[in-house]
Amino acid sequence: MTPKEIQGLKGFRDFFPEEFALRQHVFTAWRRVGARYGFAEYDGPPLESLDLYTKKSGDEIVGQLYHFVDKGGRPVALRPEMTPTFARMIASRASALPKPIRWFSIPQLFRYERPQRGRLREHFQLNMDIVGETDPLADAEIIAAAIDALRELGLDHTHIVARISDRQLLSAILNANEIPAAEHAIVFGALDKLEKEGPEAIRVLLQKAGLDSETSTRLLSLESASVEDLRAQYSEVEGVRVAADRVSTVISYLEAGGFGEYVRFDGSLVRGLAYYTGTVFEIWERSGKLRAVCGGGRYDDLLGALGGVHLPALGFGMGDVVLCELLKDLDLVPTEARRVEDYLICVTEAERAPALELARALRERGRRVTYDLRFRAVGKQLKAANQAGAARAIILGPDELARGVASVRDMTSGEVSERTLESLRKGDHH
RNA sequence: GUGGGCGUAGCUCAGUUGGCAGAGCGCUAGGUUGUGGUCCUGGAGGUCGCGGGUUCGAGCCCCGUCGCUCACCCCA
Numbered sequence: 001m002t003p004k005e006i007q008g009l010k011g012f013r014d015f016f017p018e019e020f021a022l023r024q025h026v027f028t029a030w031r032r033v034g035a036r037y038g039f040a041e042y043d044g045p046p047l048e049s050l051d052l053y054t055k056k057s058g059d060e061i062v063g064q065l066y067h068f069v070d071k072g073g074r075p076v077a078l079r080p081e082m083t084p085t086f087a088r089m090i091a092s093r094a095s096a097l098p099k100p101i102r103w104f105s106i107p108q109l110f111r112y113e114r115p116q117r118g119r120l121r122e123h124f125q126l127n128m129d130i131v132g133e134t135d136p137l138a139d140a141e142i143i144a145a146a147i148d149a150l151r152e153l154g155l156d157h158t159h160i161v162a163r164i165s166d167r168q169l170l171s172a173i174l175n176a177n178e179i180p181a182a183e184h185a186i187v188f189g190a191l192d193k194l195e196k197e198g199p200e201a202i203r204v205l206l207q208k209a210g211l212d213s214e215t216s217t218r219l220l221s222l223e224s225a226s227v228e229d230l231r232a233q234y235s236e237v238e239g240v241r242v243a244a245d246r247v248s249t250v251i252s253y254l255e256a257g258g259f260g261e262y263v264r265f266d267g268s269l270v271r272g273l274a275y276y277t278g279t280v281f282e283i284w285e286r287s288g289k290l291r292a293v294c295g296g297g298r299y300d301d302l303l304g305a306l307g308g309v310h311l312p313a314l315g316f317g318m319g320d321v322v323l324c325e326l327l328k329d330l331d332l333v334p335t336e337a338r339r340v341e342d343y344l345i346c347v348t349e350a351e352r353a354p355a356l357e358l359a360r361a362l363r364e365r366g367r368r369v370t371y372d373l374r375f376r377a378v379g380k381q382l383k384a385a386n387q388a389g390a391a392r393a394i395i396l397g398p399d400e401l402a403r404g405v406a407s408v409r410d411m412t413s414g415e416v417s418e419r420t421l422e423s424l425r426k427g428d429h430h
Numbered sequence: 431g432u433g434g435g436c437g438u439a440g441c442u443c444a445g446u447u448g449g450c451a452g453a454g455c456g457c458u459a460g461g462u463u464g465u466g467g468u469c470c471u472g473g474a475g476g477u478c479g480c481g482g483g484u485u486c487g488a489g490c491c492c493c494g495u496c497g498c499u500c501a502c503c504c505c506a
Contacts, residue, residue: 081506111505119505318506319506347464377463381466386467387466398464411467
């Protein structure tokens with residue numbers, strides 16, 4: 001506010017205790033799910049050689065990198081995504097790691113672009129990946145983990161839905177409609193906007209791309225078509241059959257695993273990143289007001305391109321910004337946990353030494369203990385105890401001390417009882 | 431990169447035709463010295479984003495600028 005103050009950078013966040021608590025809430029939920037699916041956590045450096053992103057990765061990212069030349073003259077960049085680092089790490093130990101590799105990470109990622117709702121210049125993202133397995137069960141497993149990462153935070157099938165498709169399915173359908181390969185990217189781009197802008201706007205885009213009205217109608221029907229519809233419609237096209245079989249296998253595994261209400265086939269789904277080779281999916285809040293909360297898919301060629309090891313892989317990224325917006329909208333942010341259990345109060349300064357001794361004993365037992373850092377009237381100390389959210393106040397005065405006891409006030413009920421110092425120290429019958 | 435909206439206390443915001451800078455919440459200190467929450471009283475805290483212009487006088491009008499925000503582009 002004051003111009004003399006140095007403000008935080010645009011698009012970067014300060015985490016005040018309240019916000020940090022939410023962040024921790026999300027991270028610990030993600031870690032629980034990662035552990036539950038047998039994934040190991042890893043991390044890499046937030047600063048990487050610029051080459052890692054410019055050489056082989058998708059060109060889209062490069063224009064939005066935070067990059068500079070370091071003091072040694074090396075071009076470096078803050079990581080905009082985790083996959084290149086992941087690929088390098090996998091490649092360096094590829095032959096030593098038992099497959100399939102199941103790893104997850106919660107990196108902070110950086111991108112230089114204009115901030116807006118649900119998108120900043122920095123965010124944290126849960127990345128989960130499986131390497132070394134082509135079976136569709138791996139695809140179902142990674143999608144299930146993504147859904148559970150959200151369920152763990154209180155979201156259920158009434159809030160979210162996973163849209164699932166297959167990159168090759170859409171390619172095969174475009175080929176079957178005799179759309180030249182050069183036009184695919186444009187058509188992908190148009191279909192990507194379908195959810196947001198509605199069929200009429202997309203029809204205009206498709207026809208601008210040179211598609212006739214019949215073909216446009218067929219493509220627009222993808223959004224509502226079932227896998228069976230497509231299999232019937234393109235029964236003579238092998239590419240469609242193979243991809244359709246794969247998608248329905250993935251979905252049937254998810255249904256068997258109890259995720260049926262969370263998943264929906266959506267043939268019009270397109271993921272922006274070009275490196276996906278098979279299953280693609282996105283998880284959306286049902287109303288569609290926010291952007292996707294999670295996206296991922298299979299990228300069987302990417303590790304070869306980036307790291308030189310030819311291993312099939314798949315994974316997803318789930319950002320914290322949109323997710324936290326969603327949790328707030330749905331009132332799923334937990335209230336602050338009790339910070340303090342015991343608040344120690346001295347009636348006179350003479351009780352300080354025994355109070356410190358008691359504090360130490362209680363803290364040794366893992367209790368959260370605090371007290372006034374300067375001597376004040378008992379009323380003030382109780383006020384402070386209340387403000388600190390203490391569960392109980394332990395009052396030490398000359399009278400009690402002479403008898404080896406303390407007055408313990410339950411801050412919720414207001415009830416006061418006497419406890420011996422010995423039992424407080426040991427934590428007996430509480 | 432393009433276009434809209436908004437900048438007044440830590441937060442949410444009032445501020446009339448241009449005439450002494452405000453409220454609520456929060457913070458803090460008291461309400462006679464061994465018992466919190468409620469209540470009462472006081473206090474701190476603002477170059478009205480910044481710079482220029484118009485005017486006797488600008489939070490208010492004009493110009494510029496910076497910041498925030500939403501959308502587009504693109505994408506996570």
